[in-house]
Amino acid sequence: xxxxxxxxxxxxxxxxxxxxxxxxxxxxxxxxxxxxxxxxxxxxxxxxxxxxxxxxxxxxxxxxxxxxxxxxxxxxxxxxxxxxxxxxxxxxxxxxxxxxxxxxxxxxxxxxxxxx
Amino acid sequence: xxxxxxxxxxxxxxxxxxxxxxxxxxxxxxxxxxxxxxxxxxxxxxxxxxxxxxxxxxxxxxxxxxxxxxxxxxxxxxxxxxxxxxxxxxxxxxxxxxxxxxxxxxxxxx
Numbered sequence: 256x257x258x259x260x261x262x263x264x265x266x267x268x269x270x271x272x273x274x275x276x277x278x279x280x281x282x283x284x285x286x287x288x289x290x291x292x293x294x295x296x297x298x299x300x301x302x303x304x305x306x307x308x309x310x311x312x313x314x315x316x317x318x319x320x321x322x323x324x325x326x327x328x329x330x331x332x333x334x335x336x337x338x339x340x341x342x343x344x345x346x347x348x349x350x351x352x353x354x355x356x357x358x359x360x361x362x363x364x365x366x367x368x369x370x371x
Numbered sequence: 372x373x374x375x376x377x378x379x380x381x382x383x384x385x386x387x388x389x390x391x392x393x394x395x396x397x398x399x400x401x402x403x404x405x406x407x408x409x410x411x412x413x414x415x416x417x418x419x420x421x422x423x424x425x426x427x428x429x430x431x432x433x434x435x436x437x438x439x440x441x442x443x444x445x446x447x448x449x450x451x452x453x454x455x456x457x458x459x460x461x462x463x464x465x466x467x468x469x470x471x472x473x474x475x476x477x478x479x480x481x
Contacts, residue, residue: 259414297458298415298471313468347414359405360469362414 257282257352259363267369268338275334276366278348283328285351288360289321292345301346304331338370374398374461380476389446391475393459396440402463404435406444408455409474415458418444449479 258281268274278287289301302310302323310323324332335342345367349360376394383389395404405420419426419433421442426433432445446453458474 256417297473298469300468303468349414359417359420360415361417365412365414 257284257350257361259348259350259361261346261348261363261366263366264364265367265369267371270339270370272338273334273336274338274368275332276346276348276368278331278333278363280329280350282352285328287325287331288349288351289323289331289333290347290349292347292365294343298347301333335368338368340370343368343370374470375459375472377457377459377472377475379473380478382478382480383446383449385451385479385481386448389449389453389477389479391444391446391457391459391477392441393444394441395459395461398439398461402461404433404439404442405460405462405469406431406433407458407460408453409458410452410455418457449477451479451481453477454479 260279262277266274287304290298291301292298300313301316301321302312304310304323304325306325306328312318320336322334333346345365347362347365349362351360374395374397403420403422406418407415408418409415418430419428421433421435423435433442435442454477456474456476458471460469462469
């Protein structure tokens, strides 16, 4: 299965600033996904990122707030812009492992963001 | 909204089989049942998925009822490391949008 790393693992940021989270995969994958997990809650999909095309955002998430880059088949970034305390969450990236030919997703360890 | 219903929490003794139920009464014919788990402070981990037939892998077994309206994830010999939140998700195989419910918090007790 694909191995996924995220940077940073955690950060404490001031409101009004922005943070870019990196997601690196050890193999080439077509689909990458970004999720948010608010404290004590389940996962919510933010967007789907395919290489070479604009990310597709879910209802309630907009590109101005969560711009995403997908420059190649092994890397993606999510930026949380103009942060407020409500953005304090764990942000997770996941991928679908193309080599397996099935549709299970593999997740990174997450980035724990605290906005003060 | 999630298309599945799971009990919020369960306990199981170490070494015993843990049976986690999931109701998905509105599942459509081409939707799969997926199970993931999330150990504290980690990203979710894929466990198993199935369409109609029962499935088994090195981690668990998935039993799907004949009418497909419910399923059970079985961890045959639970260990303390199996303590986690277990999510049952219904999704199209070609649809990557996993809708996550609240899951079942499984606590394995020594």
